[in-house]
Amino acid sequence: MPLINDIPQLDGVYIFSNIKSVHEELTKKWQKIKSVHTNLADLCEGLQSDIKQYHQDSISMSFITVNEMASTDNLNQLEPTFMYTQIFKDILVNMEHDELAIKNFMSYCRLNDCVSPLYIDRFEKEYISQLAIWWYTFPSNIYSMLNHGLRTMDADIIITMGFFIQDLHHQIQLLYQKQVNSYHGKPFLVYRGQGLIKSDFEKLQKTKGGLLSFNNFLSTSKTEDVSLEFAGFASTKADTVGILFKMSIDPCLKSTPFASVKEESYFNEEDEILFSMHTVFRVGAIKQMENNNDLYQVELKLTADDDQQLRLLTDRIREEAGSSNGSHRLGNLLLQISQFNKAENLYNVLLEQTSDNTEKAHYYHQLGYVKIHQGDHEKAIYYYEQGHEILQKSLPLNNHWLATSYNNIGCVYESMGEYSKALSYYETALEIQRKLLPSNHPRLAGSYINVGNVYNHLEEYSKALSYYEKAHEIYQT
Template sequence: MDNKESTVNTIRKTTATVRSTSVLPRYIRRVIKNFLLVWLDANLDESKQDFKNSLTNLQQLVVSIRTFTDAEQCIRFIKDTKEEKIVLIISGSLGQTVIPNICACSQLDSIYVFCSNQSVHEQWTKDVLKVKGVHTSIESICNALQVESARCDRDLASISCHGIDSLFMYAHLLKEALLEINDNDTKHIKELSDYCRLQDNISNDELDKIATDYYRFTPIWWYTAPYFIYSMLNRGLRLFDINIIVKMGFFIRHLHQDIEQLYREQRSTATTTPFEVYRGQGLSLKDLNKMKRSKGGLMAFNNFLSTSRNRNIALSGFARPAALVSAKSVGILFAMTIDPTLCKSSATPYADVRKVGFYHGQEEEILFSIYTIFRIDEIERIDSEHRNRLWQVKLTLVSNDDAPLNKLTAHTREELIGTRGWSRVGNILIRMEQSTKAEQLFQLILANISTTDEDQANYNYQLGCMYTVMKTYSKAISSYEQALKIYETKLPAAHPLLATCCNNIGTDYKSIGEYSKALSFYQRAVDINKEALASNHLSWTTSSTMTSCSLLATSYNNIGGLYYMSGNYAQALLFYKRALTMKENTLPPNHPSFATCYNNIGLVFDSMGKYSKALSFYQQALDVDRKNLPATRELIVEVKRNIKLVKKKM
């Protein structure tokens, strides 16, 4: 084989010592899908049967394997890999020179040395934390990887803390949005299967089983089975990988519903006495410090949460091994107090899955739904040989009816009224400043919608809003115009969405300096709203009229701004006053938007040299602002500055 890197989809048969890794019960062995498996050996030869046999063994764990014969290429590949965790199999002859160059890479999770002289290589590897064992056969590496894979999947489960992570505030809203999506399940099962085949790292047997047998088993069975679903779903939720979330959206909903149903069935016979469950996993030092700062506050697990009634399994099987992984991570034993009475009153579902999971009856596993929230009570070191590397975190399950928690989301939920499903997910991502993910989501949904579908118009409109926030105005204009084209064929000629699109397009043209085009779209918005008002016979009390008045005021204000920028103060004053009149007809006198109107009119009089009139309007703006907004509000600061400057001119 030449010095090169290759991807193999097809690995020698299996003995060795594995460094202190506990043998886990069968139920917790998962397939490695959250890892990238890399194999470096200068003597690899793809043409030899020995190599092919080895690949076959390893492929039972992960289909796609990166092989290298050149050490420098392998080192570059590992250092350039950012979001994947890497498991490395390396020959003993290259290990001593290569491992010191890559051991500090956070993405390198574990190393297995493959050699013919085990005792020699055990000497230099004994103090290298990431080296999990020295092996003389691929079969023993496979056995070790089976145990390691379970720990790995656990370690990839992420957390978010209130006051630190934006995801925490939006987690409950994301959950609501994901669970209300009513997709064509049969279609999406096929799409998931097709998507996975393209990824080339899941066996066809697994994909065929999903495609043909999905409805033969419960979602909990699939989630606990040794197939790709568990790892893929946790990866998708950890990274909020849009492709995975969209493809597995149906399963997220099915699994939550299955947990809810089982919870209802078990509730009548379950204990009402609080009890404890446990979860062992690895966690980065960054996340540990984040929890320490949040002690006494709230945190959420950003995935479906597998726990055990058995403390020893969680501690010995997961937390202790995780303490040995890296100097940048620690082993964590979560001890969670669950109050069944609280769960019943707040509809926080969990289920005992020991009789319905894939490994029937082998373990007291309790499964919680996505984004379950806990209060952090205590964080303490566990005395062991792993100094400062093994911790216990005591948590208490928090009710969905927790008042401070509800207050966090209530305002944002109100702002999201009118959006549902994937549309709401996209809006939440934008609010989380995840515009790239929102763009990817909208584009992915658009690719599967009819070109004349009103939903396509809505998603294009949202793309336009997102691009405007990102200040990529040309893309925003293009998206708005695509939405407008469909809206014009689907909606009444005086529909407010048409006016809103035109206003937004005008504003983006203004932002790139194309004022004549901006004026044209603002005027179209004016015409649409005037038609709407005429059709409502100027009944100022109807909601549709109020909407049209508000949009018309916005258009007048925008046109006034264009004239002001061009120095045409007479026209600017005319349109600013028209905007003010519309607001006076529909809004209470101290509404905050009056402050902007008064300030704009004041700016025009100021520029015309009519300082007394300017001061009068500035003062009105300040009076409105003071009644409605905190003193730090940007507009108040601007108005105060304008008053100060105009007084100097008088």
């Protein structure tokens, strides 16, 4: 135990032994030893209960303070997961998924051993969009796989499960539309009990009056006692605060869809209200419970889509991402906030999934851009040339995309100090642009500066000055 007790990846140790009294002494000495069992059925029940608690505690959250909401000009100040899940949600619920989506998901599961082969075969045969909630609640590891992907912002998992996220969201939305009249326009309460590590609890305390987003699909209960059990158990764990979220829901607000899933869930005895991903609440009172320093009640209020502060924030995120294409928007956002490793993962996944040459060329060029910022110029050249080769085969010789491609490759060679190669690419780009653009176009000025910079590096100053002057003339007009 001394060798494994402090390993953070290890949540708990369970002992199965006929000599219970001897081993129970170890539970007092080592925090990671959860329990000792002499009966296999009891051991399985204990494991299932603790796994459920683990999933309950590991849901991803983002905290947006009042000050952060007021300064939307600098998105780098916001928690990245808040932005990622907002954009992922925008993209995934509107993307078109063909019949290969399920097959790609099955292949991914088999390759990465994510789900039992028995359940993979069953999913492939039986899955339809109307059963998304059933499969989400069915103990097949699909639930934990999806939540892990959303918690860690694993682009590979999220994109591969995009069809399932869309189906799950739409099924919740349809159920909400069927059920909304049953609320008779009256606000109601739902509850969620879980643990927060103390550093996250400190963030939550600073977020009072601000926003809290649950970045996964959010499971809540109409029964306070059930949720309080989860919170109470979590409060007994080291470095963890038990939280009972008390959530006020106005069914008349246009907001993230939610629905009672009792009839659709695998566990149809539970009175569960399931919210779609990226549900945003405003944080209210935070109160200590039962004189316990590690147990708190937190009041939350569901925000409306037209909440002014939330609207300003989401509009700014969407504006920053740009582009009408969902995948391009996400990639742009990741690059904008300097998340180059995640952008690289995203573009590699998209590259594998597309057969469209224009898309392939775009993804290669984006990967080249990523590699420049990662300091890997050789790899940047490789990706840019892969994209360039596709463009040369599919576009006329005089085309804006080709000119941009020549400029990109020239830029990398210039950064590497290979000025002769850089000059060749820059001059070719300039030649194309001269044929396509008016003589006073700003892009021409940029290309003149590129060529001038290389001549400056080569110490051919009169030539450099000539190109700088041409650029200057354009900027003066």
